[in-house]
Amino acid sequence: MARAVVAGASGLIGGLLLDILTQSPVYKEVVLLVRKELPFTNKKVTQMVINFDRLEDYEKEIHGHAIFSCLGSTRRKTPDLKIYKKIDHDYPLRLAQLAAKNGVEQYHLVSALGANPDSGNFYTKMKGETEADIKKSGVKCIHIYQPSVLTGDRKEKRMTERMLIRIMAFINLFLWGSLRKYRSIPAATVASAMYKQSLIHQEGIFIHASDEIKEIA
Numbered sequence: 001m002a003r004a005v006v007a008g009a010s011g012l013i014g015g016l017l018l019d020i021l022t023q024s025p026v027y028k029e030v031v032l033l034v035r036k037e038l039p040f041t042n043k044k045v046t047q048m049v050i051n052f053d054r055l056e057d058y059e060k061e062i063h064g065h066a067i068f069s070c071l072g073s074t075r076r077k078t079p080d081l082k083i084y085k086k087i088d089h090d091y092p093l094r095l096a097q098l099a100a101k102n103g104v105e106q107y108h109l110v111s112a113l114g115a116n117p118d119s120g121n122f123y124t125k126m127k128g129e130t131e132a133d134i135k136k137s138g139v140k141c142i143h144i145y146q147p148s149v150l151t152g153d154r155k156e157k158r159m160t161e162r163m164l165i166r167i168m169a170f171i172n173l174f175l176w177g178s179l180r181k182y183r184s185i186p187a188a189t190v191a192s193a194m195y196k197q198s199l200i201h202q203e204g205i206f207i208h209a210s211d212e213i214k215e216i217a
Helices: 012-023 052-061 081-101 122-135 159-174 177-182 187-198 210-216
Strands: 002-007 027-034 045-049 066-069 106-110 141-146 204-209
Touching: 002 012, 002 081, 012 027, 012 187, 027 052, 052 081, 066 081, 066 187, 081 106, 081 122, 106 122, 106 187, 122 141, 141 187, 141 210, 177 210, 187 204, 187 210, 204 210
Parallel strands: 002 027, 002 066, 027 045, 066 106, 106 141, 141 204
Antiparallel strands: none
16 A cells, blocks of 8 residues: 655646546555645545745655656746746756655656757756756656647636647647657546556656557556
8 A cells, every 4th residue: 555645736637646546546645745725635635735945844744655746837827937947847856856865666757748958948948957857866766757738627728728739639630650649648648647657666767758658548
């Protein structure tokens, strides 16, 4: 019976992953690291309202079998790029470092397709830097998921994203072979893949592109 810690459970993937973990016979305890308490109750779940700028203050709680980092923002919600990078890079990295310090077996990170620390694009560069830094955190088993455009029922309205999803539904028809990884992907598929990989005991760094995520799930 395992213990999981989830950061970013208020998001699309994080929320779906939380549903899976609470129904799993493998995980007996699920700890959520949240900025404010979520309207969610389950006997397995403990919510910890924390200040992510002071993750060290909660170090003793960052332990267990697996840490799932689903943290992330958008330019619309976080126009200040320094704060944006703090959410998407600094918090996941510090969480991984504390996980390594406490002997956590696995760290699962939601990144993005195209992540590249040498990219000229702010978003893909930031995601690439996050991946590169977390790889050096010291956690024995690191899984990095690189989904393409996500589909799913978000609580917030993202008009641009909704338009992109509709466009991608058409473009998907023409993405075959090596281009399959660029097809849009349901957030539920990513959450399922994260859960299934957490059940496998292994060591190393594993990168899962969008098409592979679908196969795993």
